[in-house]
Amino acid sequence: xxxxxxxxxxxxxxxxxxxxxxxxxxxxxxxxxxxxxxxxxxxxxxxxxxxxxxxxxxxxxxxxxxxxxxxxxxxxxxxxxxxxxxxxxxxxxxxxxxxxxxxxxxxxxxxxxxxxxxxxxxxxxxxxxxxxxxxxxxxxxxxxxxxxxxxxxxxxxxxxxxxxxxxxxxxxxxxxxxxxxxxxxxxxxxxxxxxxxxxxxxxxxxxxxxxxxxxxxxxxxxxxxxxxxxxxxxxxxxxxxxxxxxxxxxxxxxxxxxxxxxxxxxxxxxxxxxxxxxxxxxxxxxxxxxxxxxxxxxxxxxxxxxxxxxxxxxxxxxxxxxxxxxxxxxxxxxxxxxxxxxxxxxxxxxxxx
Amino acid sequence: xxxxxxxxxxxxxxxxxxxxxxxxxxxxxxxxxxxxxxxxxxxxxxxxxxxxxxxxxxxxxxxxxxxxxxxxxxxxxxxxxxxxxxxxxxxxxxxxxxxxxxxxxxxxxxxxxxxxxxxxxxxxxxxxxxxxxxxxxxxxxxxxxxxxxxxxxxxxxxxxxxxxxxxxxxxxxxxxxxxxxxxxxxxxxxxxxxxxxxxxxxxxxxxxxxxxxxxxxxxxxxxxxxxxxxxxxxxxxxxxxxxxxxxxxxxxxxxxxxxxxxxxxxxxxxxxxxxxxxxxxxxxxxxxxxxxxxxxxxxxxxxxxxxxxxxxxxxxxxxxxxxxxxxxxxxxxxxxxxxxxxxxxxxxxxxxx
Numbered sequence: 001x002x003x004x005x006x007x008x009x010x011x012x013x014x015x016x017x018x019x020x021x022x023x024x025x026x027x028x029x030x031x032x033x034x035x036x037x038x039x040x041x042x043x044x045x046x047x048x049x050x051x052x053x054x055x056x057x058x059x060x061x062x063x064x065x066x067x068x069x070x071x072x073x074x075x076x077x078x079x080x081x082x083x084x085x086x087x088x089x090x091x092x093x094x095x096x097x098x099x100x101x102x103x104x105x106x107x108x109x110x111x112x113x114x115x116x117x118x119x120x121x122x123x124x125x126x127x128x129x130x131x132x133x134x135x136x137x138x139x140x141x142x143x144x145x146x147x148x149x150x151x152x153x154x155x156x157x158x159x160x161x162x163x164x165x166x167x168x169x170x171x172x173x174x175x176x177x178x179x180x181x182x183x184x185x186x187x188x189x190x191x192x193x194x195x196x197x198x199x200x201x202x203x204x205x206x207x208x209x210x211x212x213x214x215x216x217x218x219x220x221x222x223x224x225x226x227x228x229x230x231x232x233x234x235x236x237x238x239x240x241x242x243x244x245x246x247x248x249x250x251x252x253x254x255x256x257x258x259x260x261x262x263x264x265x266x267x268x269x270x271x272x273x274x275x276x277x278x279x280x281x282x283x284x285x286x287x288x289x290x291x292x293x294x295x296x297x298x299x300x301x302x303x304x305x306x307x308x309x310x311x312x313x314x315x316x317x318x319x320x321x322x323x324x325x326x327x328x329x330x331x332x333x334x335x336x337x338x339x340x341x342x343x344x345x346x347x348x349x350x351x352x353x
Numbered sequence: 354x355x356x357x358x359x360x361x362x363x364x365x366x367x368x369x370x371x372x373x374x375x376x377x378x379x380x381x382x383x384x385x386x387x388x389x390x391x392x393x394x395x396x397x398x399x400x401x402x403x404x405x406x407x408x409x410x411x412x413x414x415x416x417x418x419x420x421x422x423x424x425x426x427x428x429x430x431x432x433x434x435x436x437x438x439x440x441x442x443x444x445x446x447x448x449x450x451x452x453x454x455x456x457x458x459x460x461x462x463x464x465x466x467x468x469x470x471x472x473x474x475x476x477x478x479x480x481x482x483x484x485x486x487x488x489x490x491x492x493x494x495x496x497x498x499x500x501x502x503x504x505x506x507x508x509x510x511x512x513x514x515x516x517x518x519x520x521x522x523x524x525x526x527x528x529x530x531x532x533x534x535x536x537x538x539x540x541x542x543x544x545x546x547x548x549x550x551x552x553x554x555x556x557x558x559x560x561x562x563x564x565x566x567x568x569x570x571x572x573x574x575x576x577x578x579x580x581x582x583x584x585x586x587x588x589x590x591x592x593x594x595x596x597x598x599x600x601x602x603x604x605x606x607x608x609x610x611x612x613x614x615x616x617x618x619x620x621x622x623x624x625x626x627x628x629x630x631x632x633x634x635x636x637x638x639x640x641x642x643x644x645x646x647x648x649x650x651x652x653x654x655x656x657x658x659x660x661x662x663x664x665x666x667x668x669x670x671x672x673x674x675x676x677x678x679x680x681x682x683x684x685x686x687x688x689x690x691x692x693x694x695x696x697x698x699x700x701x702x703x704x705x706x
Contacts, residue, residue, distance in 0.1 A: 033516075034520045034524070036523050036526075103482050103483075103486060106478070106479060106482055107479035107480075107482055107483060125459070126459060126461075126462075127526070129460055129482055130456075130460060130523055132482075132486075133489070133519050134519040134523070136489060137512070137515035137516045137518070137519050138516060140508075140511075140515060141516050145509060145513075152504075152505030155493075155497050155505070156498060158493075159490070159493045159494040159498065160498075162490035162493060162494065163386075166387070166390065166483065166486050166487040167386075167387045167487075169483060169486075170387040170389050170390055170487070171387070173389075173479065173480070174389060
């Protein structure tokens with residue numbers, strides 16, 4: 001007798017399924033905005049061009065894969081609920097994510113995002129501040145007004161995350177002014193804390209929010225929150241690797257862009273803190289005035305690798321992915337949803353590397 | 354026999370009492386922020402100078418009178434609760450108010466606020482965006498995490514207000530690009546809708562929030578919300594008058610500042626829509642390129658007055674104050690708190706005029 005063949009969904013299929021579930025409510029939420037911030041939001045979400053012309057097939061572009069909304073849907077399913085329970089939460093986390101990209105691009109002076117101008121570059125700084133505020137308000141409103149009986153607990157769950165997110169951005173911005181060496185240098189540990197706030201908090205919130213909206217016990221929501229947070233820190237480490245070695249056609253940013261700008265990312269901080277000749281040459285390069293030219297950036301990337309920064313960041317990512325897996329195995333959860341979550345885990349690290 | 358003498362508190366005494374009740378929780382909330390946004394928040398609240406040096410006696414400065422927090426405290430008392438019930442709500446509305454001043458100053462390019470540099474001018478645009486976001490997040494968190502059993506309903510009450518606030522700012526910004534005459538001109542009615550969102554929504558939310566936190570029936574909270582909204586629209590009309598005729602030593606802005614910048618405010622829109630020779634001359638002045646010089650601004654102010662704009666804005670303010678009073682008399686409320694609210698009403702219009 002042949003055992004029944006169970007085909008497990010691939011990561012892109014899982015993300016597609018969750019996006020399809022969330023998209024109608026997300027579209028409806030954005031339509032509640034004033035037309036002006038709504039246009040900027042649609043541009044930012046990859047649904048339209050500057051000026052409002054719809055993008056023909058927004059689902060397949062280089063836009064956000066919808067990892068956060070998927071975590072919310074899968075969090076609800078893992079806690080024994082249905083994905084439908086989690087839709088308002090998934091909408092809220094996507095809106096908050098979009099808000100934070102919009103405002104972070106202003107603060108960081110980033111002129112491009114996903115191979116298009118950033119919102120402040122396309123629409124102006126003032127309007128981009130407005131659009132971010134509108135998305136932030138809409139996220140809170142969507143969750144608070146949802147008919148889910150657990151919406152009060154869900155808003156509480158989201159509220160702390162919002163503060164963590166802003167704290168992470170403050171920490172990241174302040175890193176810029178600090179030196180590469182000496183007692184004021186940013187340690188890899190400080191960087192990890194920042195990444196936990198800036199990226200981990202929202203991915204953790206996303207997964208936990210699904211459980212909260214499904215009415216799961218606090219312990220279940222906590223475990224999913226922790227799993228999501230580890231995924232977020234891993235995600236950030238991979239983003240940092242992409243900021244140095246990512247393919248510009250895929251990342252939408254110039255090659256070595258983070259190095260040219262002297263951004264304090266995990267691989268660079270790990271390399272600098274390694275000491276040795278490569279680290280010393282790297283510090284000398286990074287400490288020079290102005291941004292690096294092509295040759296210097298290439299040399300810096302080679303030195304980060306030689307000093308072990310690339311390896312350290314990859315190890316950091318895998319360490320947090322292992323912890324995320326550990327969390328998912330620490331309480332009884334729905335096996336099918338856990339299977340989907342575990343399918344997403346390697347996908348988050350392998351993407352575009 | 355002599356009847357007992359009841360001395361009614363004055364408006365400044367009422368505002369002082371409410372500020373004293375709210376201040377410890379507001380201070381504690383701001384301390385929860387990352388030190389950097391906390392410093393910008395303290396500066397914005399008038400507690401410290403740029404750089405963080407504390408202001409000797411922040412209570413008596415030219416800073417916010419705390420009208421919104423007072424409405425929340427009095428809203429709770431009017432609904433039969435105690436002011437203490439309302440403190441988390443009062444903190445949230447003050448934080449939201451501060452957030453909106455901070456971000457609006459960026460969008461409007463306003464370089465001064467209350468006789469000091471605006472936050473973006475003192476700290477930079479990016480940091481000011483961050484500080485606003487931090488205050489927004491803190492407001493939601495403070496209310497969601499409060500131990501008040503009605504905090505869930507209170508967050509719902511606040512959430513819709515946040516969207517109205519952003520909508521009002523969008524409407525106001527878009528007015529700038531529109532002509533003074535013709536079918537595309539901004540009508541006084543459109544202006545009233547904008548003021549309802551931009552200023553009315555938060556004052557309405559403030560008063561209603563007090564009732565919600567005191568566990569009042571929905572009808573009571575609704576009436577207080579409507580009363581606060583009318584107060585807000587009246588408040589905005591008075592602000593518009595101050596933007597033209599206010600004493601620069603009190604407003605902290607140059608005389609005729611709104612006219613110089615061609616801002617579309619109620620008195621100007623009412624004057625322009627009045628037709629007649631004064632209105633025509635005013636339109637010709639306002640439609641000229643560039644900002645007005647001293648003589649032109651003085652002439653424009655005289656023309657606004659001649660065309661009835663000043664009178665119309667004052668009438669608008671009084672109309673809404675009457676409606677606010679009508680709301681307060683339409684349901685049974687605690688007489689002492691209603692007395693305090695009615696004491697504040699004329700104070701809002703007479704301030705600095």
